[in-house]
Amino acid sequence: MNRFSWYEAKSVEDALKNANTTLSEELYSPSNEAAFFKSGGIDVLDFLKEGLISPKTIVNVRDIPGMDKIEHEHNEGMTIGANVTLAEIEHHPDVAINFPALQMAVAHAATPQLRNMSTIAGNLAQRTRCWYFRSVDHQCFRKNGDRCFARHSETGQNEGHAIINNGSCVSVHASSIATALLALKASVVIQGGDMKKKVVSIEDFFVSPMQDISRENILGKKDLITEIKVPAPSANTKSFYIKQVARESYDWSLADVAVVAEMKGNTCVDITIALGAAAPTPIRSYEAEKILKGEQLNDMSITKAAEKAMEVARPLSKNGYKIPLFKSIIVRALSELI
């Protein structure tokens, strides 16, 4: 780890004034003058320890007043401050009651210790865990290199990688919480350098490698997430989330799914199905949603939806198993809505 200076941001404005880039930009084209944000510090520290980046200044946004609250308004929904920890979300009673999928996703992310430290903004802005991307010895597309090591049909170690939208970088996004937020149609509130507020849907917050290989989200040089908004569910909404791992104590997901449906009896009035660890960004399966919208949820329809969701899958050399895996957990999650 290199030596760096530490800036303790006192306000949103102060933070924006003192940052000059994002971790991702610095990684893609190192300036050696970088000053970027750190909240919980979990992911930032990993990058420093692996020697992947050498910032000049760390701008600590963790203690900016007013960014650590969860507010719930029955008609409006929930507002989660950027610095709210995963543990706080996990244990908040309004989350469990109104957004079970989110509570389940958060409770299954990382470990209890990490959830005490990690913030929701840091979680959404963390980078992929692809082992090539995280290795100083592998200059991949995402680090301004000339290839994707994981995609190579003979040498790529890609068991955990994408089965959908995997034509460029084949990594999957690391946030399993984003899957639930996507299904819940959450949005991210961002304060720009000009102090203008942007509200961006989770779907637009994440950037696919085809759009821009150097980043995984839209955050620019002077963009600070201030809060996450989760809209109030309509009446009779049910939600569920499943994260499938190889090791239950803690593990990155092999596949995860969040389903949110407005039900009328057994009929599905509206539904969102979001998949994590399937593609380089969390994705919705609009095709599968279409099959269920306005239909009865039963064994046949949900199996059909799960099959549909995987029709677009194009596995790499070692991750074909993800197809039956996704089908299974999609069916299981949807079954919970009946």
Added chain:
Amino acid sequence: MDTKKEKFPHGIPGYNLGEIEREIPAEDPPAWPINDELRVIGKRVPRLDARAKVTGEAKYTSDIQLPGMLYAKMLRANVAHAKILAIDTTLAEKLPGVHAVHLMHEMDDKDHLPMVKFVGQPIAGVAAESLDIAKEAIKLIKVKYDEKPFVIDLEDALDANAPLVYDEPIAEQRDGGDVGVVHDGSKGKGNLRGPSTSSFWGGPRGDVEKGFAEADVVVERTYRTQVHTHVPLETHGVVIDWKPEGMTVYASTQSTKGVRDELATYFDLPKSQVRVICQFMGGGFGAKHSAGTFGPMAATLSKKTGRPVWLMLDRQEEHLAEGNRPNSLHSLKIGAKKDGTLTAIQQKSHGTAGVALGAGVGRIAQILYECPNFTTEQYDVLTHAGPGAAWRAPGNVQGAFGVEQAIDELAEKLKIDPLTLRDKIDKSDVRKVERMRGAEKFGWSKRQPAGSSQGPVKKGMGMAQSTWPRFVHLDSSVEVKLYKDGAVEVRSGVQDIGTGTKTILAQVVAEELGLEVSDVTVRIGDTVFPDGPASGGSVVTGSITPPTRNAAYQVKLKLFDLVAKEWKTEANKLTVKDGMVVHMDDSSRKMTFKDALKSLRTGHISVLASRGDDYGGFQQSWGLAYGDLGSVQFAEVTVDTQTGLIKVDRIVAAHSCARPLNIGQLESQINGGVIQGVSYALYEARVMDKGTGHFINANVDQYKMPYAMEIPEIESILVEEYPAQSSTDAYGIAEPANIATAAAIANAVYNAIGVRIFEIPITPASILNALNKDYE
């Protein structure tokens, strides 16, 4: 040698316990009765250093701080195969805070820049005022490589056109942990070495062709196991202080004397000038017998700077360069008659220990079952990857994974219960009792036919067994000292690598002297004391406890001589009981042990004893004792056939180590072995990129280890057995605890899903791939 005849308990209590007469050296103590009749032996005596360890008071090697100490870091190659053209250390040397830079190859051959043969090979070392400065300095060293093609995959390396790892023959290799296994590097061509076809135990016999002709059923299969690193919590490393009068080495090691001998030889110093100290060890599992490359590097940097040097590796270096369990590609053909009698076993294996030798499948196939016709061919394949090292029961864990699945498959073909088949073909009494008691505790009778479990989430039961030799390390000595003030001290160079050696030495002495464990001070892990055994091969308990008891007994007799003179009686009329020296014929004549020692004319008396031959002799004079260390493990698993998730719910582990000395510590060893077995079966695997030659999960996140939720309920059964082979009649348990687990789990997975998986680790991907052949 004067001898005497002594009666010993013999056999298994509750099964066939009897008595046997042995002719033993006249100076050895009389036989101990079975554990039920002893005071501190065979009891749950708390670990002496438990408190120090859990409070953080215990100082491990990395905690050592010496005045003026410098921190060192090694630069390692980041290419798999290259000729080094130039190394420029100018910038590193100029960095403020750097005291010395040394190039690895200059230790052996100053004139030639070396070849790099694996990612992680050490190239240079830097000593600086802080670890951060040392890390910064190694980044400033510029190495110019001429990169060459490389090969890291076992099967690719066998290709006729594969890049060669060595183009010259290489010597046989052994290290302290790889007990009795010899790998011959002189035979073979290309990257292939061997085969080794014989063994000190088992070995080729009969005529396999004839055997298969006589068979009614034959099972023929190929099994694969992965490369598995050791991941000790404490990485490899040393703190070395080289002064003109000699060097002091604090080492995280399984062999204080091994490190001393290596460094003395390396630097051409008398052994008396190298002192090696290891007070606490954070795990070794076979990989920590040697001074490695970091030892000579730290010593050289200390010599160059005149300051103590701290050199502990980080987790990545540990994974890359400090040993691993080689993988295996293991083919077995086993023939049997209708009644289960084995007629032939044919075994062939390939494995890679990277740039080293030592990849075999051990002795399980050759020795576990009766079989008149047997051949084995075990090949080493060289690859451009980090060297393998001994790893808890080297070879045998890979071997058992195949053999115990093949035996299960045979049982199924013969329609015989796996336990019944083993009763027929396994001649060990101990394992027979282990099978009986284990099956009872486990509930084996509830096991259902393979694949009959209903629903998507299936339960399965399986078992597997193992054998490991009773090795004795003959160069094992210990001194027991009694002080005039009543203090009792045990001294030996033997290290306690976490198994509880300190505690059992105190127990043995306390039992012999009629004292409490807390009355005994144990000083070990330092080469100023008499040489102890290396902690490898599960030899420590069997090697060091008999001389410890003998020394305590003999020093007690010295004390009795003094007391007898004072009491005007015969020394052989005296005994010890509850901290007192007592007259056998008149129990009113007694004095405390402490008071008895007041009559010493010198400050202390002591006896140094060394390990003698086993009573009844050895199978082989170098220290292969009769009998074996058998185990039978039972596994219950849950397999979710829709997600591939496997959970090991329960392991019942029945083990024997002759006379158990400390029940709690033995259970800890079994727990540790089982957990590592679960991890080997389901989680851990080195992942290499064939394109770059890099080990891409060299951390403890993506290199998966089991945590709390992955640990099954572990119940252990200790079968006491008295072979009457030494004054303590105890042997070790560490390695046997790790051998059968993966095979038992694989058998249980098969029982659950009805499809056999031939490769570990068994992951959700492998389960789903086995069950869904149609998704592509």
